[in-house]
Amino acid sequence: MEFELRQRGRSAIDFAADMGAMGMKLSAAVGAKIADVELPEDFDEQLEMMEQRLGDNPQQQFLLAMGEWSATTHGEITFDAFKEIQPELEPEFERLRQGGTQIETRPGYEPPDYWVGVDFHRTTGGWVREHQGFVHGELIHPKYVAKNFPGGIFKQRRDVLNELGDRKFSNILEMGTSSGHFTVALAEAFPEAAITGVEPGLPMLEQAQRFGNERGASWRLIQASAEETGLPDSSFDLVTSYILLHELPARATRAVFVEAFRLLEPGGVVFMSDVQPFRAMPRIAQWRANAGALRGGEPYWREAASLDLAALATELGFEDARSYGLGERQYPWVTIARKPAA
Amino acid sequence: MSSQSVDKATFQVVLNLMHELWVVKDRAAVLEQALAEAGVDVADKVDRMQPDAALTERLDEERKAFISRVLAPTLEAE
Numbered sequence A: 001m002e003f004e005l006r007q008r009g010r011s012a013i014d015f016a017a018d019m020g021a022m023g024m025k026l027s028a029a030v031g032a033k034i035a036d037v038e039l040p041e042d043f044d045e046q047l048e049m050m051e052q053r054l055g056d057n058p059q060q061q062f063l064l065a066m067g068e069w070s071a072t073t074h075g076e077i078t079f080d081a082f083k084e085i086q087p088e089l090e091p092e093f094e095r096l097r098q099g100g101t102q103i104e105t106r107p108g109y110e111p112p113d114y115w116v117g118v119d120f121h122r123t124t125g126g127w128v129r130e131h132q133g134f135v136h137g138e139l140i141h142p143k144y145v146a147k148n149f150p151g152g153i154f155k156q157r158r159d160v161l162n163e164l165g166d167r168k169f170s171n172i173l174e175m176g177t178s179s180g181h182f183t184v185a186l187a188e189a190f191p192e193a194a195i196t197g198v199e200p201g202l203p204m205l206e207q208a209q210r211f212g213n214e215r216g217a218s219w220r221l222i223q224a225s226a227e228e229t230g231l232p233d234s235s236f237d238l239v240t241s242y243i244l245l246h247e248l249p250a251r252a253t254r255a256v257f258v259e260a261f262r263l264l265e266p267g268g269v270v271f272m273s274d275v276q277p278f279r280a281m282p283r284i285a286q287w288r289a290n291a292g293a294l295r296g297g298e299p300y301w302r303e304a305a306s307l308d309l310a311a312l313a314t315e316l317g318f319e320d321a322r323s324y325g326l327g328e329r330q331y332p333w334v335t336i337a338r339k340p341a342a
Numbered sequence B: 001m002s003s004q005s006v007d008k009a010t011f012q013v014v015l016n017l018m019h020e021l022w023v024v025k026d027r028a029a030v031l032e033q034a035l036a037e038a039g040v041d042v043a044d045k046v047d048r049m050q051p052d053a054a055l056t057e058r059l060d061e062e063r064k065a066f067i068s069r070v071l072a073p074t075l076e077a078e
């Protein structure tokens, strides 16, 4: 969507993004001080040991304070930037409600209990605040997250799809559609495919709808939970998600794989991209991930990164399940498996 | 800032001030350009002005330098 931020909104977002870069410098300074540390295996003991070791380290204190500032203000800064231009966006919103991409809601839908009332990423109202879709999809991701994301988050959404090889998919279900950035990547990679997206947050789907109608696509967007889509058995050849699973408790991830199995036709593929599991990390990275998740509004990261998704998929009946990291950084982590042919 | 411990609340305030101050600094730079170009309805013009490539580059550079300068003590503290 074409829009022009006001001076205040634009410069406040740019500032917040560059503070993130400053945080990375401080983090490197802290990292140099703990290069020799030998951490225990247990995550709580890791946190405790580092607390003792770094408790009065000034860089670490500044880093935590900056992290706190970013976590608690980025949502408001971007929301304020949106408010400044909201009146001129409304006609655009209206225009982009028209088209082949439509949102389906179901009477009596209840979002998952682990999702309701949680301010993910510590942004006020989590995924349900009105207009969070625009704020997340047009401001937070492109103008804030993307600025400091190693390798580029938009490129990553496209790159992961290379792991699917040459196979052309024609019926794709995306779980955790959010504001639709991965949906766009899927549509570009598989221009002929019919795409369905499920997501509990209505404001998020509103933005996904705009991205869809903007490109003349006919996506079916449904306000539903990934573990209970209400869609028919064997109706997709690809079920996929990008950075959904770390927002789910382990029990929900199991339910999601069970649902994916049911929804796939024989020979269909499940393909999930998400954070690195702890078993692939050195202990110092485990500590960093756990500490970051605790402070960054990621209540389920720890249990999610403790799972072995290939083993889970195999246990649930999938074949050829593989789980591995991409590129030099081994990030993100993809899991790919096939439902047995009939 | 030598070996003093950091008062977290104070630092939040400092960061908030930095945030506000940067917005003003940025605005002043844009204002100069706007004034040079027109001289009328400057406030609205500044508000709506979309910096061109050269100004964007200048603001990017100055913002990064500003952040590094004000926060230099945090990297140097022992």
Ligand SMILES: C[S@@+](CC[C@H](N)C(=O)[O-])C[C@H]1O[C@@H](n2cnc3c(N)ncnc32)[C@H](O)[C@@H]1O
Pocket: A112, A115, A127, A157, A175, A176, A177, A178, A179, A180, A181, A182, A183, A198, A199, A200, A201, A204, A224, A225, A226, A227, A241, A242, A243, A244, A247, A248, A252
């Ligand atoms: C980090 S975002 C996903 C980002 C998106 N795929 C993208 O590429 O930008 C996670 C999304 O998953 C959604 N979500 C959380 N629990 C879910 C569930 N049980 N079923 C479907 N979506 C869920 C959240 O509401 C949120 O919009």
